[in-house]
Structures are given as C-alpha cells and as structure tokens.
Amino acid sequence: MCYSDDALPPLPPIRGGAPEGQPLMLTSADQTRFSAYAARADMPSAAGIVILPDVRGLHHFYEELALRFAEAGINAVAIDYFGRTAGSVPRDDSFEFRPHVEKTTPEQIAADTGAAVEWLRSKAGGGCQHVFTVGFCFGGSNSWNQAAAGHGLAGCIGFYGQPQRTEPFLERLASPLLILIAGADFTPAEAYAKFADDLAARGVEFEQHTYEGAPHSFFDRTFKEHEAACADAWKRMLAFIGRHQAVSG
Numbered sequence: 001m002c003y004s005d006d007a008l009p010p011l012p013p014i015r016g017g018a019p020e021g022q023p024l025m026l027t028s029a030d031q032t033r034f035s036a037y038a039a040r041a042d043m044p045s046a047a048g049i050v051i052l053p054d055v056r057g058l059h060h061f062y063e064e065l066a067l068r069f070a071e072a073g074i075n076a077v078a079i080d081y082f083g084r085t086a087g088s089v090p091r092d093d094s095f096e097f098r099p100h101v102e103k104t105t106p107e108q109i110a111a112d113t114g115a116a117v118e119w120l121r122s123k124a125g126g127g128c129q130h131v132f133t134v135g136f137c138f139g140g141s142n143s144w145n146q147a148a149a150g151h152g153l154a155g156c157i158g159f160y161g162q163p164q165r166t167e168p169f170l171e172r173l174a175s176p177l178l179i180l181i182a183g184a185d186f187t188p189a190e191a192y193a194k195f196a197d198d199l200a201a202r203g204v205e206f207e208q209h210t211y212e213g214a215p216h217s218f219f220d221r222t223f224k225e226h227e228a229a230c231a232d233a234w235k236r237m238l239a240f241i242g243r244h245q246a247v248s249g
Contacts (some may be wrong), residue, residue, distance in 0.1 A: 002054030002137040002160070005093050008221040009065040010230035012072040014238065017042030019070030021063065024077065025088065026119060029111040034083025036116060037063040039070035040126055047154070047245045048120035048128030050113055051078035052135030052142045054217075056097045057086070072238060075126040077116045081109060101138065106168075109142050110149040117151045130154040130245040134237065137216070141165035144179075147204075148172035155244040157237055160185055160216050163195035170198055176205040178240045180219075180233055183212040209236060 024036040035058050049069055053062045058080035069076035080088070082100040113133065120128040133156045135143030140161025147156045148169035157178040166173075177199065181192055192208065199206045211218060211229040218226040219233055 002217045003056070003059070003061040003220065005060060006222060007061045007217070009061060009068050010219060010221045010227075010234060012068050012234050012238065013231065014072050016071055016073055019067050021067050021070070024119070026077075026079070026112070026115045028083070028108070028115050030108075032083050032108075032112075033088070034112055034115075035080040035088040036077050036119075037066055038075070038077040038119070038125065039066040040075055041070040041073045043073055044075055044126050044128075045073045045245070046129040047073075047132065047241055048075040048077075048125060048130070049132045049134055049241070050116040050120065050146075051076060052109075052113065052133060052139030052146075053078060053081070054137040054139055055101050056095060057081045057091070057100070059091060072234075074241065075120060075128055077120060077125065079112055079116050081112065083112070084108065106142075106145060110146065110151075113142075113146050113149065114151055117153070130241075132157065132241055132244070134158070136160060136219070144173070144177050145169050147175035147177060150174075154247075155240055157240065159219055159233070160187070162187055163191050163198075166195070167198070170202055170204075173199070173202070173204045176240075176244055177207070178236065179206060179208040180236065181208065181210040182214045182216050182218050183210050184214060185216045207236070207240065 021039040062078035066076040119125045133143040140158030143158040153175040
C-alpha cells in the first residue's frame with residue numbers, strides 16, 4: 001500500500017485561490033459507473049489532469065491531490081479502479097484492496113481513464129484542451145500505459161511505477177512520459193535503466209529522475225525529511241505540463 005489515511009500531498013509551489021472540489025460518478029465505455037473526485041481551478045489554465053491512485057483506489061490522499069493541482073491552475077479528476085467489484089462506498093485503511101486489484105485489467109483502466117479525460121474536456125470539466133495523467137505505484141505504470149490508449153494525451157507522469165507493467169505497451173506509446181523514481185524503492189535501478197533504453201530505442205520522448213535515498217511514497221507532506229524531493233517533484237511536474245501544453249497547443 002502506498003498512502004495511508006494520514007498521508008497528505010505536498011503543497012504545490014504555485015498556489016492560486018481556493019479550488020472547488022466535488023465527488024463525481026463517471027460512466028465508462030462498458031457502462032460501468034465508478035467513483036471520482038474533481039477539483040476546478042479558481043484561475044484555470046487550459047490543462048487538465050487525471051489522477052490514477054495506488055492499489056487502494058480512490059481515497060482521501062488523491063482527493064486532496066486533486067485540490068492541490070487545482071491550486072496550481074490545473075483542473076483535476078482522481079478516479080477509482082473498483083467500480084465493477086467494490087462499488088462506490090467510502091473506504092478506509094481496513095479496505096482489503098488486493099482481491100480488487102487482481103480483478104482489474106489494463107483495458108478497464110484505460111476505459112475508465114478515457115471517461116475522466118472526456119469529462120475534463122467537457123464544459124463540466126472546464127473544457128481542458130491539454131490533458132495529462134499522473135499516477136502513483138500501481139497508478140504510476142497505469143499512467144504511463146495511458147500513452148498507448150488512444151486518449152490523445154499531452155503527457156503521462158508516473159511515480160514509483162513498475163516498468164515491467166508498461167513493457168507490453170512500448171510499441172504503442174504516443175505521448176511523452178515523466179518518470180519519477182524513489183531511489184530506495186523496491187524496484188531496482190536496473191529496471192529503470194532498461195526502461196529508459198527501451199523508450200529511447202523506440203523514439204519515445206521521456207524524462208527520468210531519481211530521488212536518491214527517497215523511499216516508496218516519499219511524495220507526502222508528512223515526510224518532512226523528504227520535503228526537498230517533494231518540492232522538486234512538483235517543479236518537474238509543472239514544468240513538464242507547461243512545456244507539453246505549449247507543444248500540444
């Protein structure tokens with residue numbers, strides 16, 4: 001598990017007015033209804049972002065993260081993976097997520113992400129012209145995989161993702177990737193080095209950065225010892241979004 005109920009996303013370096021947040025129900029291509037949480041920026045740019053959670057699915061950390069992106073001027077929607085198997089009831093740390101994770105498929109996750117992308121592009125979502133994804137752990141590789149899902153994304157960001165989960169999609173990756181690595185994570189550095197070589201060999205645009213000594217889930221405001229890494233990660237994400245928003249425009 002990445003984030004407990006006590007975890008809090010770090011604050012972005014650029015903060016606007018207080019954003020509005022709201023729970024949503026979205027409908028996937030197979031007519032599954034699933035939970036999401038959206039936040040609208042007080043002073044929006046033309047960018048929007050879909051947040052793909054860790055193995056617990058949608059919970060408080062990701063709702064808060066949607067608000068933090070909105071503070072930075074980026075409309076955001078965080079999605080849940082388990083509408084087909086666990087319904088839409090609120091969940092706490094006691095939620096037994098593993099059986100539900102094992103029932104997900106890349107195709108279902110892509111379809112649910114697609115529903116969130118379309119919501120962001122709609123009037124209700126702010127009419128975002130440049131849509132990105134960001135994910136954490138299980139969601140990190142899920143985020144990179146969305147570059148192969150035909151969503152027309154401006155870029156895909158992943159923290160602590162496992163490269164082997166993206167290997168089946170390498171030939172179809174069509175959006176730039178930002179790969180943010182915890183240096184003290186359980187995924188070996190060699191796996192990320194191979195991932196970088198594979199992406200370069202296929203001409204996929206990507207950026208990769210390792211936070212030496214940082215543990216899995218370091219992007220957390222309660223980890224004061226990793227405050228500098230969190231601040232740097234925010235700067236890299238916002239720079240990536242700004243740069244690729246300009247290119248895709």
